[in-house]
Amino acid sequence: MTYLYKTPQLLKWYYPNLIWDFTTAEKCVYLTFDDGPTTEYTLWILEQLESYNAKATFFCIGNNVEKHPKEFEAIIKQKHSVGNHTYNHINGCNNSLLSYLRDIRKCEAIFKSNLFRPPYGRMSNKQSAVLTKEYKVIMWDVLSGDFDTSLSGEKCAEAVIDNTTNGSIIVFHDSIKAADRLKIALPIVLETLTSQGFTFKAIL
Numbered sequence: 001m002t003y004l005y006k007t008p009q010l011l012k013w014y015y016p017n018l019i020w021d022f023t024t025a026e027k028c029v030y031l032t033f034d035d036g037p038t039t040e041y042t043l044w045i046l047e048q049l050e051s052y053n054a055k056a057t058f059f060c061i062g063n064n065v066e067k068h069p070k071e072f073e074a075i076i077k078q079k080h081s082v083g084n085h086t087y088n089h090i091n092g093c094n095n096s097l098l099s100y101l102r103d104i105r106k107c108e109a110i111f112k113s114n115l116f117r118p119p120y121g122r123m124s125n126k127q128s129a130v131l132t133k134e135y136k137v138i139m140w141d142v143l144s145g146d147f148d149t150s151l152s153g154e155k156c157a158e159a160v161i162d163n164t165t166n167g168s169i170i171v172f173h174d175s176i177k178a179a180d181r182l183k184i185a186l187p188i189v190l191e192t193l194t195s196q197g198f199t200f201k202a203i204l
């Protein structure tokens, strides 16, 4: 698996219409949780966030929102923000513009959002051109690597803490696959960044 914890500046310059981070003098960061909601972990994530008075953004899969409406409502009730992450978690590069948009609309029919994140961070330039007109397309500045089963939770926390700066958008996953690492990494990240003076905001 090839990926970088920190998104290179060159990539940000190359795709300026996508949002990779926020320029802010304020000491705040934007935690994001992809692929939920889940019955197993969403409520646990919400508890962790609440205990640090942290707000975050959940990029939800439409099909999971249909399956787990209570967990979705809990996200909304605690005033976190939500973003469209397609209905079936499909890869834009393996789909035509039409079928990709159809899947995004299907998610949109379940909940409305002005935010979109492409699954796997992949989409064609054509898809991107259409979507950036309709949505704020939110990429990331820092990957926790929680999806990587070869890593420890502590390593994921370290990757986040070492690479976070003001306005960083940080990716975690609300999924069974990432849970072993998330359960260790998230409390460490919340505790450490809070002690460094950061606050946690939802993307609006």
Ligand SMILES: [Zn+2]
Pocket (backbone or CB within 6 Å): 034, 035, 085, 089, 118, 119, 120
């Ligand atoms: Zn995803």
